[in-house]
Amino acid sequence: MDIQNIKQRNRRDNRLCIVIPCYNEQSVLPITSGQFLAQLNRMIAAGKIREDSYILFVDDGSRDDTWKIIRELAQQDTHFRGIRQSRNRGHQNAVLAGLMEVKDSADLSITIDCDGQDDIGAMDAMVDAYLNGCDVVYGVRSSRQTDTFFKRTTAQLFYRLLSFMGADVVYNHADYRLLSARVMQSLAQYREVNLYLRGLIPLIGFSCTSVPYERHERVAGKSHYPLKKMLALALDGITSLSTKPIRMITGMGFVMLLMSIVGILWAVATRLYGYTIDGWSSTMCVILLIGGIQLVSLGVIGEYVGKIYLETKDRPRYIISDRTCEHQQTEKQK
Numbered sequence: 053m054d055i056q057n058i059k060q061r062n063r064r065d066n067r068l069c070i071v072i073p074c075y076n077e078q079s080v081l082p083i084t085s086g087q088f089l090a091q092l093n094r095m096i097a098a099g100k101i102r103e104d105s106y107i108l109f110v111d112d113g114s115r116d117d118t119w120k121i122i123r124e125l126a127q128q129d130t131h132f133r134g135i136r137q138s139r140n141r142g143h144q145n146a147v148l149a150g151l152m153e154v155k156d157s158a159d160l161s162i163t164i165d166c167d168g169q170d171d172i173g174a175m176d177a178m179v180d181a182y183l184n185g186c187d188v189v190y191g192v193r194s195s196r197q198t199d200t201f202f203k204r205t206t207a208q209l210f211y212r213l214l215s216f217m218g219a220d221v222v223y224n225h226a227d228y229r230l231l232s233a234r235v236m237q238s239l240a241q242y243r244e245v246n247l248y249l250r251g252l253i254p255l256i257g258f259s260c261t262s263v264p265y266e267r268h269e270r271v272a273g274k275s276h277y278p279l280k281k282m283l284a285l286a287l288d289g290i291t292s293l294s295t296k297p298i299r300m301i302t303g304m305g306f307v308m309l310l311m312s313i314v315g316i317l318w319a320v321a322t323r324l325y326g327y328t329i330d331g332w333s334s335t336m337c338v339i340l341l342i343g344g345i346q347l348v349s350l351g352v353i354g355e356y357v358g359k360i361y362l363e364t365k366d367r368p369r370y371i372i373s374d375r376t377c378e379h380q381q382t383e384k385q386k
């Protein structure tokens with residue numbers, strides 16, 4: 053824990069908002085919404101957070117009854133609220149939309165998936181760390197026992213690769229985290245369209261710590277992150293956090309250049325000494341190898357050019373189409 057500048061916060065002064073992205077989760081929400089509410093009420097009763105703390109569901113353009121369920125929940129209990137994105141934009145944008153919605157009215161937020169995989173009980177330790185002065189609290193998985201061997205190994209490889217690329221990410225941390233209001237407000241200043249929150253939050257700074265938790269199986273439904281989407285997220289993570297791949301290509305280019313100079317000298321020398329033979333296969337090998345390397349290099353550079361293209365457009369990162377409580381955005385109760 054970074055203990056510099058840490059100052060204890062007053063209990064009972066803190067309005068918490070739990071931000072929960074949901075996409076096609078009609079089978080999950082009826083089960084987990086009660087668990088979230090119970091946890092919120094427990095923390096209110098323990099005097100850790102204010103009575104007007106609440107849970108904000110962000111419907112990420114679901115096509116099933118998710119929004120209907122959220123609206124019903126909001127009618128049943130004032131601790132439930134919801135916003136809805138105009139269309140599906142993906143988990144990262146849904147989390148961002150929720151954080152931007154609450155940044156001015158909440159003192160702290162906790163983001164968590166709605167499928168019950170992340171241990172809801174870990175919020176106690178997270179809020180305690182906040183009360184002790186931390187601004188960012190990362191929920192970190194204590195083990196990956198519930199994962200398949202494949203997911204475990206690929207995840208580990210990904211973290212290794214990211215740290216090799218010089219990106220500062222917290223090992224085994226997904227998007228279960230607590231942020232103070234000032235971190236959310238700082239996050240609002242990062243205008244990038246290619247979002248990778250796990251990599252952005254450490255860049256913001258402030259005092260941080262982590263809380264270990266057990267990750268369970270989904271309570272119902274199935275994951276929205278198949279291998280293809282996981283790979284896309286990994287690629288986004290690397291290219292939005294690091295330009296090292298481009299530098300590696302430059303390095304590779306220099307090595308290839310040196311090798312080809314040696315090759316040219318060798319070819320000229322053998323020609324001069326009259327040893328030339330029909331070198332079809334060796335020529336083909338060299339052409340294929342260099343062609344392949346060039347294509348990969350172009351692809352990597354293209355990946356960055358594409359990102360620049362999207363960033364220069366500066367399109368909105370989320371669009372909210374509905375709210376369960378219309379005055380929510382303007383209110384500021386402190």
Ligand code: UDP
Nearest residue numbers: 073074075112142143146165166275276277
């Ligand atoms: N989610 C979302 N938009 C999407 C896909 C997923 O808001 O396009 C939400 C989903 O409802 C869940 C969280 O993001 O609360 C994590 O998704 P999921 O559980 O499918 O991923 P996994 O835990 O398998 O990585």
Ligand code: MG
Nearest residue numbers: 165167169270
């Ligand atoms: Mg999940």
